[in-house]
Amino acid sequence: MYCGSGVSIGDKPGLIPTLRPLSGFKLEVFDEATRHSLEVTMPSILIADDHQLLAESLRSLLSPKYQVIGIATNGRELVDLAAKHKPNMILSDVSMPIMNGLDALTTIKKMGLHTKFIMLTMHFDLSIAVEVFRSGASAFVMKTASGDELKEALQTVYRGGYYLSPQFPCDLVTLLAEAARRPSPEQGPKLTQRQREVLQLVAEGKSMKEVAALLKLSTRTAESHKYQLMRMLAIRSNAELVQYAIKIGLISIQTLNTSA
Numbered sequence: 001m002y003c004g005s006g007v008s009i010g011d012k013p014g015l016i017p018t019l020r021p022l023s024g025f026k027l028e029v030f031d032e033a034t035r036h037s038l039e040v041t042m043p044s045i046l047i048a049d050d051h052q053l054l055a056e057s058l059r060s061l062l063s064p065k066y067q068v069i070g071i072a073t074n075g076r077e078l079v080d081l082a083a084k085h086k087p088n089m090i091l092s093d094v095s096m097p098i099m100n101g102l103d104a105l106t107t108i109k110k111m112g113l114h115t116k117f118i119m120l121t122m123h124f125d126l127s128i129a130v131e132v133f134r135s136g137a138s139a140f141v142m143k144t145a146s147g148d149e150l151k152e153a154l155q156t157v158y159r160g161g162y163y164l165s166p167q168f169p170c171d172l173v174t175l176l177a178e179a180a181r182r183p184s185p186e187q188g189p190k191l192t193q194r195q196r197e198v199l200q201l202v203a204e205g206k207s208m209k210e211v212a213a214l215l216k217l218s219t220r221t222a223e224s225h226k227y228q229l230m231r232m233l234a235i236r237s238n239a240e241l242v243q244y245a246i247k248i249g250l251i252s253i254q255t256l257n258t259s260a
Contacts, residue, residue, distance in 0.1 A: 045087055075098055090116070094132065099197055103200075106135055
């Protein structure tokens with residue numbers, strides 16, 4: 001396997017490493033069977049972004065060479081559409097309402113799907129980049145990237161490689177190594193997926209009735225999850241819940257400003 005700067009990090013028997021110049025950092029490795037299938041198959045891709053104009057623009061950009069099978073506007077829709085269509089790849093924003101992109105990624109991976117993730121972000125943050133790869137994504141691309149860069153990232157990922165936008169001041173090999181060794185950023189009690197969903201929705205300002213409707217729970221059950229969260233985390237107010245959600249990366253300050 002090779003990195004974008006041309007440094008070898010160890011070939012695997014029977015695999016053909018491929019290196020081409022590009023704007024960002026990538027790792028790419030695939031066998032002959034994969035090479036042949038790439039030449040005859042139009043990859044399926046699912047887009048997830050809560051900004052409809054951007055999502056539609058991405059569909060227009062990618063449609064000539066990819067089968068765009070749907071657009072999700074939040075993480076919960078993304079999980080449902082992925083389960084239904086089983087796409088080759090998912091192009092998703094990190095920050096989305098109801099369920100963020102990383103939690104959606106984790107949920108889809110647990111479903112046993114082998115879908116490859118390309119995560120988009122406006123946040124120039126190395127800690128987020130590390131968490132993206134630690135969670136199992138194959139690429140991290142800035143939303144300021146050109147269309148050509150995004151297409152290069154998608155091709156690299158579809159061929160079994162990894163990609164990192166060149167704006168980041170570290171090389172991809174270093175970032176992947178850091179992602180492999182770093183534990184989950186969540187400190188304190190381990191939250192269940194349902195508790196994370198409730199926490200994110202409350203932090204986004206949803207009422208308990210809205211939380212219950214979105215998660216298909218009774219209002220009493222949703223309130224019970226919130227109460228257990230507050231007791232577990234020794235938190236007494238919604239403001240503290242928001243602070244904790246930001247701390248563990250469920251939401252960002254930019255997301256709150258957008259939804260305000």
